[in-house]
Amino acid sequence: MAQQPPPHESDPVPHQQDPSGVTGVGNGPQVVSTSATLDVIAGPLLNYRRTSNQQTGQPIWHGSVLIVTTPGQQNPELVLSPAGPVDASLGDVGFSVDARPFHGEKLYEDPKRAFWRFIIEAPMQQFESRWSYHVRNLVYVDRTKLEKPQVFVVPAASQSMRIMFHSCNGFSVGTDVDAWSGPALWNDVLRMHAQKPFHVMLGGGDQIYNDGVRVDGPLKPWTDISNPHKRREYPFGEQMRVDCDEYYFNNYVKWYGQPPFSTANSQIPQVNIWDDHDIIDGFGSYTDHFMKCAVFRGIGGVAHKYYLLFQHHLAPPKSTFTTDAPKTTNVGAHGTTPADPVQLKDTFVMTDDVGDPSYIMGHKPGPYVEERSRSVYCQLGARIAFAGIDARTERTRHQINYPETYKALFDRLDKEYSANPDLKHLILLLGVPIAYPRLIWLENILQSPLIAPIRFLNKRFGFAGGFFNQFDGKVDLLDDLDDHYTARQHKTERRELIQMLQNFSKKFSARVTILGGDVHLGAIGRFYSNPKLQIPAEQDWRYIPNIISSAITNKPPPQAVANLLARRNKIHHLDHDTDETLLEIFDRDPGLTSKGEKLSPNGETSLTNGNAATTDGKIDKKTSDANHATMPSRNYAIICESATPPTPSLSAPNAASTNGDAASTVSAPPGKKDNPRHPIHVGEQGAGTQHPAANGLQPTGLCGPFGLDVSLRVEISNSDREGRTDGYGFSIPGLAVGGRSEQGTRW
Known part of the structure; x- marks a missing residue:
């Protein structure tokens, strides 16, 4: 990955060597803390980055930890220690490493705060392992918070990661937050994590809602202007930038410091992309001449700064757009250049941050966020790869991403899969669903x-x-409709992306699964070969499911909207050989029997059989009796391999798999007159609350060693502050095309 561009030759701002050993621009606030403690405002936040292999063949887990401190702190240190195997039956097995210190790097500092990053790594063991970390002398500025060592889990070297996926983690303006019990579903995430740990959580965008900036924040005077022309011409001066900067920072600190979300952030490594609410509702999907106004350009820069810091643990650009600094209105090949000395007064920004090999950088800056896009590629354990496409930097009303960005993505996938025949699955994260009911009639x-x-x-x-x-x-509603891949103007881009994925899938005999959020309801879409071709799903490279999980926190749409979408669940034809439709997975409402009665009269919850009981009180019916395809209730998803590799014995590391028979299962191809809204392969049979994958805990073995189990965890009652959920399961088969599935496996 290319480094950030060097300082502009005419940049008058001095560069310095920071005590932490990094090079930066600006002199910083010129204060030094005399406290014996490390005064922390927010964090720790834990990110996953990638894995790599040593020459010895032992894979290394790479991640980072971020803390936000008061200014003037010096050289903080984090200590990472092995904390034992997850499987207690292994006893006191030996780790290949002892406790190790990691020194902090200062990413950014101004007179009010400093961002420190610790790049950490851990050798992956033959067993699933726990790791404990703590930052020395950490004391929270908010003394009601107590520092404690944090623990996360790394998969065994032979294991693929257990994945949690979420999106829309915030509330729209005007929502009665208390009526929705706040971010209650994160309690359920932590419950599931305690029973069977997640190795990574994928954020599909809208990890934070910054829409309040226009309601009770610094953009309110601008929003209140009734004349659209005056609003377009409104300046975004230095004072407004400062005010917006303060708003975005405080909103991040408030949201990312709030339990139970903050607890999950410190214990489950994150990988994120962003979407519009990480900036402001609808950003990128309004008309082009309006999106290019000064205020949108300004807040795009401010939001991007804190997105990089909080969500990616990366140094931000040296400065962002303001109308008071004409130089910042010019967009160079790498973004806004040169730096504005006014913004860098009493401020330090790291300039030698080379980022990480996991990033796929955009070819040129976006049209409204005037920085290069940042997509992600990494390996999620032994057999699963992940790619997340930047969902917002390049977006306009008429495009989602530049053609060059798709080319860079598929070039990277081709390189990685050519080099590693063990990779059997690709999980692709998009900001919005792609296999979803058409709403062109509503657009019209x-x-x-x-x-x-x-x-x-x-x-x-x-x-x-x-x-x-x-x-x-x-x-x-138009900006939401324009966001969708199924919108009229995105039709060609959508078709071409799916066809590129199908060609990739066929070439490498790797199943593709797409994740998408944004729409505030749960659903499962699928692309698949036209039944006339008579291809079993296990051999069908066109079979690409789309797990739609949204929202984990925001309120869902009204029941009528979900029912309308379900009625629009037609069988569509992507092209001559590919059909698509939603799977009817919702056999009943969460927490209710098929007759509309409570699952358990005593209010207790069973999380071991997939049927979470309700709390006391009434549960409203969420869908019509005819709707089995869309679920208007808060939710998140659990994704893991269908079969678990055996834990190698320390004396017999080449133990064989006991799950090999499952790989030979081949479903009958769907009949030409079958209803493809119903199951079309063995992993979809019985999809819903009675499916073996519904509990999200035990591998089903249904789709072989290279398939996936999926549990969509759906909230039962928004008045339950514990956020209890009910599970809806199905499984995704691995792919066997041209013998690739028999090559290179570690099993």
């Missing part, structure tokens, strides 16, 4: 001349105020 209505009289009444008298957005005066 909202853009038709029928809306014009309502828009006129809105402008003159405020009629139907909630129907139109506060920014460009268009129908508010």
Whole structure:
């Protein structure tokens, strides 16, 4: 990955060598803490980066930890220690490493805060292992918080990662947060993690909602301007940048410091992409001439700064756009250059941060966030690879990503899979669903001349105020519809992406599974070969499921919307050979029997059989009796391999698999007259609450050693502050094309 560009030759801001050993720009706040403690504002936040192999063949787990401190701190140190195997039956087995210190690197410092990153690594063992870490002398500025050692889990060298996926982790403006019990589902995540640990959690965008910046934040005076032309011409000066910078920082500290989310952040390594709410609702999907206004360019830069720091543990750009600094309005090949000395007054920014090999950098800056996109590739254990496409930096109303970005992604995939025949699965993370009901008919209505009289009444008298957005005066729902891959203007981009994935899948005999969030409900979409071709799913490189999990925190849409989407669940034809539709996985509402009765009258919860009972009180029905395809209830997903490799004996490290028979299962191909909304292979048979994968704990073995089990964990009642869930399961088969599946496996 390329380094950040060197300072502009005319940049008057001095460069310095920081005591932590990194090179930066700016002199910093010129204060030195005399405290014997390390005063921490936020953190620790734990990220996963990648794995690598030593010459000895032992894989190394790479990650990072971020803390935010008061300014003036000196050389913080983190200690990482082995904490024993996850499987207690292994007893006191030996680790290949002892406790080890890691020194902090200062990414950024201004007169109010400093960001410190610890790059950590741990050798992967023959067994699933726990690791404990703590930062020496850490004391929270908020004295009600107590420092304690944190523990995370690394998979065995022969194991693929157990994955938790979430999106939409925040509340839309105007939501009654208390009525929805706050971020309650993170309690359920931690319960599941305690029973069977997650090795990584994938954030699908909207990890934080910054929309309040326009309601009770510094953008309110701008938002209140009724004239769209005056709003477009409004300047984004240095004072507004400072105010927005303070707002975004404080919102991150508040949200990322709030249990139980903060607990998960410190114990489950994260890998994130971003979406619009990480900036502001609809960013990128308004009209082009409005998106290029000064205020949107300004907040795009500020949001990007804190996205890099909090979510990726990376140094931000030296400065961002303001109308007071004409130089920052120029976009260079690598982003906003040169640096603004006003913004760097009393500020330090690391400049030699080379990032990480896991990043796939965009070819050129985005149109509104004027920095290069940052997609992610990494390996999730022995047989699963992950790719997350930057969902927002390059987005406009008419494109989701640049063609060069897709090319860079597939070049990277080709390189990685050519070098490693053990890789059997690719998990691709997109910001929005891609196998999803069409809503073009609704787009046509909202853009038709029928809306014009309502828009006129809105402008003159405020009629139907909630129907139109506060920014460009268009129908508010349109920016959400324009976000979807299924929107009219994204039709070609969508088809070409799926066809590239199919070609990749066929070439490497690797199953592709897509993750998507954004839509605030749960569903399972699938692409698959036209039944006339009579290809079993286990041999079908066109079979690509789309796990749609959203939201883990935000409130779901009304039942009527979910039911409408279910009625639009047609069988679509992507091309001559590929069909698509949603799987009818929701056999009943969460917490209720098929007759609408509570699962358990005593209010206790069973998390071992997949049927989480309810708390006392009424549970509202969430879907119509005819809707088995979309679930308007908060949720997250658990993804793991269908079969678990045996734990190697220390005396017999080449132990054979006991699950090999499952790999030979081949389903009958779907009949030409079958309903593909129903199961089309053995892993989908019985999909729902009675499926063996529903509990999210034990591998089913249904789809062989290279398949995946999926549990969509759905909230039962939003009044339950413990966030109890019910599980809906199905399994995804591995792929056997041209013999590749028999090559190079470690089993």
